[in-house]
Amino acid sequence: xxxxxxxxxxxxxxxxxxxxxxxxxxxxxxxxxxxxxxxxxxxxxxxxxxxxxxxxxxxxxxxxxxxxxxxxxxxxxxxxxxxxxxxxxxxxxxxxxxxxxxxxxxxxxxxxxxxxxxxxxxxxxxxxxxxxxxxxxxxxxxxxxxxxxxxxxxxxxxxxxxxxxxxxxxxxxxxxxxxxxxxxxxxxxxxxxxxxxxxxxxxxxxxxxxxxxxxxxxxxxxxxxxxxxxxxxxxxxxxxxxxxxxxxxxxxxxxxxxxxxxxxxxxxxxxxxxxxxxxxxxxxxxxxxxxxxxxxxxxxxxxxxxxxxxxxxxxxxxxxxxxxxxxxxxxxxxxxxxx
Numbered sequence: 039x040x041x042x043x044x045x046x047x048x049x050x051x052x053x054x055x056x057x058x059x060x061x062x063x064x065x066x067x068x069x070x071x072x073x074x075x076x077x078x079x080x081x082x083x084x085x086x087x088x089x090x091x092x093x094x095x096x097x098x099x100x101x102x103x104x105x106x107x108x109x110x111x112x113x114x115x116x117x118x119x120x121x122x123x124x125x126x127x128x129x130x131x132x133x134x135x136x137x138x139x140x141x142x143x144x145x146x147x148x149x150x151x152x153x154x155x156x157x158x159x160x161x162x163x164x165x166x167x168x169x170x171x172x173x174x175x176x177x178x179x180x181x182x183x184x185x186x187x188x189x190x191x192x193x194x195x196x197x198x199x200x201x202x203x204x205x206x207x208x209x210x211x212x213x214x215x216x217x218x219x220x221x222x223x224x225x226x227x228x229x230x231x232x233x234x235x236x237x238x239x240x241x242x243x244x245x246x247x248x249x250x251x252x253x254x255x256x257x258x259x260x261x262x263x264x265x266x267x268x269x270x271x272x273x274x275x276x277x278x279x280x281x282x283x284x285x286x287x288x289x290x291x292x293x294x295x296x297x298x299x300x301x302x303x304x305x306x307x308x309x310x311x312x313x314x315x316x317x318x319x320x321x322x323x324x325x326x327x328x329x330x331x332x333x334x335x336x337x338x339x340x341x342x343x344x345x346x347x348x349x350x351x352x353x354x355x356x357x358x359x360x361x362x363x364x365x366x367x368x369x370x371x372x373x374x375x376x377x
Contacts, residue, residue, distance in 0.1 A: 044164075046156045048085045048149070049125045049132040049230070053117025054140035055092040061140050062096075065089070065104065071146040074103065081153065086132070088124055090117040112346050113242030118223070126234055135233045137223040137247070142266035143175065144225070151210050151263040152227060163214065167228045167251070169221025169258035171197075171265035179203040182270055184260045185218035188248055190297035191287040196260070209263030220251020221258045224268045228254065242345040244279065245286035252294050277321040278352060284310070284329030289340060304373060311366070324357025324365070331369050 050068075054061045065087065072078035073085035087104045089096070094108035109120050118137055125132055134156060152168060169185035181202050183195035196218050220226075226247065232254055239249045251258070284307065291297050307330050314323040332339070 043157045044159060045133060046084060046153055047132050048134050048136060048153065048227075049128075050085060050087045050136045050138060051090075051118055051121035051125065052088065052138050052140055053090045053092060053114050053121060054096070055111060055117070056095070057140045058096050061089070062098070064140075064142070064144070065098070067144075067146065068149070069101070069104075071149065073149065081150070084153065085149065088121045090120045090124075092117050110346055111349075113349060114223070115238050115241045115243065115246040116345065118246065119238040119240075122233055122238065125230075130230070130234070132230050134227050135230055136225065136227045138170075138226075138266070139224045139268065142224050142268045144266045147209065148225075148264050148266065151261060154210070155212065155261055155264075156227075163259065164229060165232070166256040167221055167226055167232075167254060167258045168264060169218065169260050170225025170227070171260065171262075172222060172224050173202065173265055173267045175267045175269050178267060181265070182268075183222070184213075185216055185221050185258045186248075186251075187217060188219045188252065188290075188296070190291055207262055211262040213260045213262075214257075216257065216260055218258055218260075220248055220254075223247040225264070225266045226251075226258070239289075240340065240343075240345050241286045241289075242282065242349050244282035245290050249290050249293065252290065277325040277357070278349075280314075280322050281325035281329045281332075281352060284326050285333050288330070288333040289337070292337075315362075320357035320359050320362055322357070324355065324362050325352075327362060327365050327369060328352075328355070331365070334369075334372065 052061070068074070068085070068087065071085075072081035074082070076082050083103070085103065089104070089106045090109050091106065092109050092111045092113070094110070096106065098104065098106050105124060107120060107124060109117060112120070122135070125135060148170070155168070171184045172182045174180045174182045179202055181197060181200040184197040184200075187194040187196065196216055223246070236250070236253060238246050241249070288303070297303065307326070311323055311326050314320075314326060
């Protein structure tokens with residue numbers, strides 16, 4: 039008896055900013071896939087690509103399956119949100135939305151394996167996202183993570199540092215039973231039934247994928263072969279990233295009632311600031327202090343702030359030892375009052 043196949047139409051949501059060469063390489067690669075070959079009846083026309091260019095610089099030749107939108111620099115969060123809004127205009131045409139970074143590398147088989155799985159996915163699993171594995175770009179046989187456990191911000195990587203060349207890796211093998219909360223947006227596929235009603239938090243960058251996964255509340259599925267190659271996070275660290283790491287992590291935990299021991303929160307934050315101060319990283323120190331200060335302004339502030347303008351101003355800020363000390367004292371006094 040032939041198993042009934044689900045209708046699957048993928049929308050690939052990519053936010054990009056000043057990475058035109060890498061993006062165009064990836065799109066060109068996808069256009070060589072079965073999804074764009076009209077002789078491949080099973081796949082043809084079942085993948086649309088939505089590109090949100092936050093730098094408003096890219097131009098591409100017309101393709102009915104590739105949709106390009108110029109956008110202000112609203113960060114990854116705003117770019118992915120714009121992509122969602124454009125996808126929603128197709129009146130439930132799509133069954134799944136893939137969130138994918140613009141600087142990854144992949145094999146087209148990643149999309150085939152995902153598509154084939156979704157075509158035969160059992161009803162009980164249809165609300166669950168599929169988390170794409172992240173392979174270390176600098177060590178292309180070492181998996182950095184298969185999915186993520188939030189753990190209040192002390193992130194744990196599932197199958198951390200797994201060697202995928204050891205002979206045990208089987209493309210297409212599905213794991214439903216993992217201890218994870220979300221998949222990172224280097225590559226993560228959500229059912230459209232969730233995406234159509236859920237916007238991305240206006241975080242600008244960082245933790246938007248965390249919050250989205252926690253809000254979904256479904257354990258991600260991982261599939262061997264559904265994977266991308268991507269730089270690991272320590273290579274992307276910057277003072278601005280420290281700001282978003284502090285601020286957005288605190289907002290996520292507050293929203294979901296995670297690690298809400300106030301004394302512990304302040305203690306961990308002070309330890310982080312002390313770490314940067316002891317190493318003379320005054321720009322990092324400043325951003326860590328600023329992140330806490332803005333978190334204390336509350337959710338209402340976050341919802342009304344112009345994230346694009348705020349990020350632009352943030353990039354102009356520089357930490358100075360004496361200025362940091364002054365801001366630190368003012369902020370710690372405010373914290374004591376809140377206690």
